[in-house]
Amino acid sequence: MALPAGFLEELRARTPLPAIVGRRARLTRSGRQWKGCCPFHGEKTPSFYVYEDGHYHCFGCGAHGDAIGFVMQSEGTGFMEAVERLAAEAGIEVPKPSPEAAEAEQKRLDLAGVLEMAQTSYQRRLFLPEGRNALAYLRGRGLSEQTIHRFGLGWSGEGRGALAADLGREGIVPQRLVDAGLMRRDDETDRTFDLFFNRVMFPIRDRRGRVISFGGRILGDGQPKYVNGPETALFSKRRTLYALDLAREAVRGGAPLVVVEGYMDVIALDQAGIGGAVAPLGTALTEEQLEELWRLAPAPILCFDGDAAGSRAAARAAELALPLLAPDRTLRLARLPTGEDPDTLVRRQGADGMRAVLSAAAPLSEALYDLLRETGGEATPEQRAAFRTRLEAAARRIPDRALAGEYRRTLLDRFFAGRGAGRRAPAARPVARPSPAAGSVSGERCRILTAILLRHPVLLGDIEHAYLGLELPQPLAALRTALQEWAETAEILDSQALMTHLTNSGLQAEADQVLATVPVPLPACAASAAMPAEAAAGWWHIFGFLNVQRLSDEIALAEAACAQDLTQQSQNRLLALKAALNKVNSGEPDGVDLAA
Numbered sequence: 001m002a003l004p005a006g007f008l009e010e011l012r013a014r015t016p017l018p019a020i021v022g023r024r025a026r027l028t029r030s031g032r033q034w035k036g037c038c039p040f041h042g043e044k045t046p047s048f049y050v051y052e053d054g055h056y057h058c059f060g061c062g063a064h065g066d067a068i069g070f071v072m073q074s075e076g077t078g079f080m081e082a083v084e085r086l087a088a089e090a091g092i093e094v095p096k097p098s099p100e101a102a103e104a105e106q107k108r109l110d111l112a113g114v115l116e117m118a119q120t121s122y123q124r125r126l127f128l129p130e131g132r133n134a135l136a137y138l139r140g141r142g143l144s145e146q147t148i149h150r151f152g153l154g155w156s157g158e159g160r161g162a163l164a165a166d167l168g169r170e171g172i173v174p175q176r177l178v179d180a181g182l183m184r185r186d187d188e189t190d191r192t193f194d195l196f197f198n199r200v201m202f203p204i205r206d207r208r209g210r211v212i213s214f215g216g217r218i219l220g221d222g223q224p225k226y227v228n229g230p231e232t233a234l235f236s237k238r239r240t241l242y243a244l245d246l247a248r249e250a251v252r253g254g255a256p257l258v259v260v261e262g263y264m265d266v267i268a269l270d271q272a273g274i275g276g277a278v279a280p281l282g283t284a285l286t287e288e289q290l291e292e293l294w295r296l297a298p299a300p301i302l303c304f305d306g307d308a309a310g311s312r313a314a315a316r317a318a319e320l321a322l323p324l325l326a327p328d329r330t331l332r333l334a335r336l337p338t339g340e341d342p343d344t345l346v347r348r349q350g351a352d353g354m355r356a357v358l359s360a361a362a363p364l365s366e367a368l369y370d371l372l373r374e375t376g377g378e379a380t381p382e383q384r385a386a387f388r389t390r391l392e393a394a395a396r397r398i399p400d401r402a403l404a405g406e407y408r409r410t411l412l413d414r415f416f417a418g419r420g421a422g423r424r425a426p427a428a429r430p431v432a433r434p435s436p437a438a439g440s441v442s443g444e445r446c447r448i449l450t451a452i453l454l455r456h457p458v459l460l461g462d463i464e465h466a467y468l469g470l471e472l473p474q475p476l477a478a479l480r481t482a483l484q485e486w487a488e489t490a491e492i493l494d495s496q497a498l499m500t501h502l503t504n505s506g507l508q509a510e511a512d513q514v515l516a517t518v519p520v521p522l523p524a525c526a527a528s529a530a531m532p533a534e535a536a537a538g539w540w541h542i543f544g545f546l547n548v549q550r551l552s553d554e555i556a557l558a559e560a561a562c563a564q565d566l567t568q569q570s571q572n573r574l575l576a577l578k579a580a581l582n583k584v585n586s587g588e589p590d591g592v593d594l595a596a
Contacts, residue, residue, distance in 0.1 A: 122154025131155035154201040181229035209245040241278040250275025257297040265342040272351040306336035333367035405468035475510035540580035
């Protein structure tokens with residue numbers, strides 16, 4: 001069965017090849033690609049590479065292909081079986097073989113030809129006498145003729161009917177122009193009208209450089225200033241980024257991937273020698289566009305205009321990105337001077353001025369702190385309490401537990417490091433964040449939690465997110481760091497192996513101090529003989545007395561995990577968490593008694 005090219009392209013775009021290959025081979029980041037030992041032939045030195053464009057290549061055995069080819073080669077499936085398996089994972093439906101499907105694909109291919117002819121028409125008109133005002137506008141914006149041709153800029157014609165007349169001579173009827181998003185039909189009169197007239201035209205291309213739609217900027221003071229083509233069989237605004245085809249080439253050459261707000265920003269940066277710039281199409285960034293960005297670079301730079309609207313756009317983008325973050329994909333945010341956009345900044349200060357802005361781009365965690373502070377301030381105790389709640393809530397939205405813990409620590413470290421509204425934490429005198437004092441009830445609870453993990457390190461996978469968020473006194477903090485580092489490489493989370501590691505790390509005395517039964521005995525859940533379920537229940541019970549809100553947050557995360565994938569393990573975890581919360585709310589003692 002012949003499948004539509006559009007479907008196959010969409011399937012490849014929505015299939016993360018590193019994740020597919022990662023089921024068969026261990027991959028690690030290597031610049032903008034991934035590498036590992038080839039799953040198709042035995043080798044000890046990695047020569048297998050996965051590239052951001054969705055292809056793999058082994059320099060040892062020559063294996064090469066895309067996600068479909070990888071499934072076929074690694075699992076011995078046929079083409080259609082591989083397609084159906086990947087489509088099911090991507091949540092898209094494989095087109096059924098039918099005359100209608102064949103007709104739809106032919107129509108889609110025909111639309112691509114119509115759009116190419118439209119671009120030729122628009123470009124030709126720009127350099128005719130009728131296009132002199134449009135050409136003067138582009139040259140007035142500082143664009144060279146080379147740049148105008150590189151981006152395929154054109155002129156729609158001043159009045160209606162110009163495009164229909166041009167393409168009519170090629171046998172293209174108005175309905176084809178409607179299907180391509182170049183004209184619209186009035187439902188009441190059934191008449192067709194040009195969508196673009198009296199506008200400078202900007203071709204919108206897909207990642208492979210094929211024209212899929214147009215944007216147009218009006219000359220003069222009319223509204224709307226910019227118009228983009230409607231959704232068609234070829235064009236989806238949510239999935240498309242302006243100039244992505246050119247940005248891919250620049251990023252492969254070492255340029256940073258930069259998201260700006262408009263067509264002219266992208267073009268001005270490219271002309272100034274700053275490649276790698278893209279723009280959404282007149283709307284806020286979407287999840288689909290973020291996924292497209294991360295296929296090219298692990299940390300794209302969002303560069304919004306230096307005004308209130310730019311700040312709001314940055315806040316929306318950060319909010320959108322949080323649930324999508326992972327250790328290998330994040331964002332950076334660059335702030336332009338007030339009143340500037342990339343186009344004006346390049347014209348005023350040149351490429352070096354823009355490069356300085358991009359070089360100063362802040363990590364998302366730092367930018368997020370500033371954005372959340374701007375929404376409510378921190379001048380009063382009430383505002384600071386609300387601000388801290390917003391910081392913790394933002395960190396909880398990150399699904400990767402280790403990363404969420406790192407974000408929470410980073411955000412709260414800055415929160416406690418600075419006092420007073422409007423001051424940046426790096427400029428403030430560092431103030432130590434309060435930790436439970438050794439010998440206090442809170443300090444004793446932290447000791448017992450650590451003791452449970454020393455005896456039952458297998459619990460770390462379930463409690464790591466909560467444990468990393470605790471403020472521990474020494475030597476508990478040092479033991480936690482050593483425990484975390486050991487768990488990352490240990491094949492089996494065994495207490496004896498952990499104690500050997502701590503001894504080799506020079507922390508045996510500290511571990512013995514935590515496990516000591518005098519002057520305060522440890523509860524039964526911290527004993528070596530305790531069953532894992534008993535140890536876990538005790539851990540969460542004691543943790544709840546330290547931070548009942550965080551315990552409630554863990555319950556919310558566990559409920560979401562059960563809703564997404566209900567297993568015996570996820571259900572048991574949720575039940576243990578709820579039981580611990582019930583004990584805390586009922587006042588049931590956790591066994592910590594300094595008077596014992």
